[in-house]
Amino acid sequence: MGNRERIIETTLRLMNELxxxxxxxxxxxxxxxxSPGNLYYHFSNREEIVHTLFDALEDEFHDVLQRDVVRPLPPERIAAFYLRTFDLAWRYRFFFNGTLGLLRRDPVLAARYQGLQRWGIAELGSIAAGIAEDGNLTHPRGAAGIASLALGTWLIWSNWIGFLQISGITDIQRSDMTAGINQLFDVIAPYLEPEFEAAIRECIANQWAP
Amino acid sequence: MGNRERIIETTLRLMNELxxxxxxxxxxxxxxxxSPGNLYYHFSNREEIVHTLFDALEDEFHDVLQRDVVRPLPPERIAAFYLRTFDLAWRYRFFFNGTLGLLRRDPVLAARYQGLQRWGIAELGSIAAGIAEDGNLTHPRGAAGIASLALGTWLIWSNWIGFLQISGITDIQRSDMTAGINQLFDVIAPYLEPEFEAAIRECIANQWAP
DNA sequence: GTCTATAAGCAGATAGAC
DNA sequence: GTCTATCTGCTTATAGAC
Structure with a gap:
């Protein structure tokens, strides 16, 4: 592996840690x-390394939010989807933890992130709408209710790992992540068919996407 | 007003803005x-200014979470409570936006914040439990369900303003804040008596705690 | 209490040898 | 491609005059 790739890898590791x-x-x-000189041979500045990491995040994010999201949506597929999103949030946690600080100093990144976020929330809405069309979710407030579920789950998803770290949990366990997924699911659960919810909860408890 | 107070005020303003x-x-x-020299006459270092701001946040936080929270809890009192908490999150937004960054460099502050957070989440749970004892909230999962409501609302509350700013909304309007309160309320709403929920929603729409 | 001047250290980034 | 050496500009914090 070349220095360029090793620099990217080290940056991700350090930023996640610190x-x-x-x-x-x-x-x-x-x-x-x-050497510092070599770093600046491969990247014109610090921002460019972060941009490269964001490219990777963006790719994986698009992949995760579309790969498993094919109708119909059985409990296993839904659970696998959420597990993957939390795994993603973990691997790029430096980004979700310090988003605002990162975006304030980098307008280009800010615009790109806002696009990703808009798309992500819309996609979460489509997934909820898909579950509803499958007959497994009924929200009394219709489209507005679905939009609220999408935003509510986004807020929990994007902030869960930060919450764990703020709480002083230093080494995050598998159980901390499943707790987050269940927390997120508590927002949707009131509108799910009971057996459908139970099936998803069981999948969450029993699997973990690496 | 003396320089010490003006330094504190300026720090809060600048940190909220930038x-x-x-x-x-x-x-x-x-x-x-x-002058920089005068600043260091009043405070021994930068951390101490932030600690002083946290003292103020802590005081106001304790006040808000206890003042209006006297049983019974009618819709107006509950709405006023949530309005006040969002107002607080707004006035000290620098803290909630960059919490992890702040705590990583300041172990003393980290411990204090974790205490505040634990207390806050527990208090949110007590409020939900109080509404339940008044007969206006029924959660099928009992105590675990109440705890989930407390944590879910905490996560939305503490991250709502950051979400707005990340989304590129530069001047936050009253309507952006009420949207956040309604978003938070969507987590609790499925378990509230319908007329009770409607009454709270109306209070939220019509008042604003300054 | 308040100031000016400055120390000490670290950041991002560059020049030029190899 | 990779290095060493260094420049510039910033930060927190201090010394000492007034």
Missing amino acids: GAEAVGTNRIATETGV | GAEAVGTNRIATETGV
Whole structure:
């Protein structure tokens, strides 16, 4: 693996561990085992490394939100979908933890992230609408209710890992993640058919997407 | 008003506008209209200013979560309570937006914040339990369900303003805040008596705690 | 209490040798 | 492609005059 790839990998690791704002180019270079000069040979500045990481996040995000989301939506597929989204949020946690700080200093990234977020929330809405069309979800408030579910689940999803870290949980366990998924699911559950909900809960408890 | 108070005020304003990590002591001093030396006469370091702001947040937080929370809990009191909590989150938004970054560099603050958070979530649970004892809320999952409501509403409350800012909304309107309160309420609503919910929604729409 | 001037350290980024 | 050495600009914090 070339230095460029190793720099990207080190940056992701360090920013996840320490937070994006605490990781400088000198440190990235040292921990990668290259010189600062070499880092600036591969990237024109620090922002460009973060952009590259965002490219990867974006790709994986699009993939996760579309791969398993094919009607009909049985409990296993829905559970697998949520497990994957939480795994993604974990692997790029530096981004979701410090989003606002990152976006304030980088208008280009801000615009890209806002697009991703809009698309993500809309996609969560489509999934909920799909479950409703399958006859497994009934929201008394119709389209507005579905939109609220989408936004409510987005807020919990995008902030769950940050919440764990703020709470002082240093090494996050599998159980902390399933707790988050169940927390997210509590928002949707009141509108699901009871057997359907139970089936999803069981899938969540028994599997974990690596 | 003395320089000490003006420094605190300026710090709160700047950190809310620009994010805590972007605000240095030089800038605080300049915008307050005092010298860096004078700032360090009043505070031994930058952390101490943030601690002082946290003291104020803590006081107001305890006040808000206890003042209006006296049984029985009629719709007006509940609505007023939530309006006040959102107002608080707005006035100290720098803290909730960049919590993790702040806590990583300041273990003392981290411990204090974790205590506040634990207490806040427990208090939200007590409020929900109080509504249930008044006969206006029925959660099929009992105590576990109440705990989930408390955590779910905490997550939305503490992240709503950050979400607005990340979304690119620069000047937050009253309507953006009521949208957040309604979003938070959507988590509780499925378990409320319908007339009770309607009464709260109307209070939320019609008042605003300054 | 308040100021000016400055120390000490670290950040991002560049020049030029190899 | 990779290195060493360095520049510039910023930060927190202090010394000492007034």
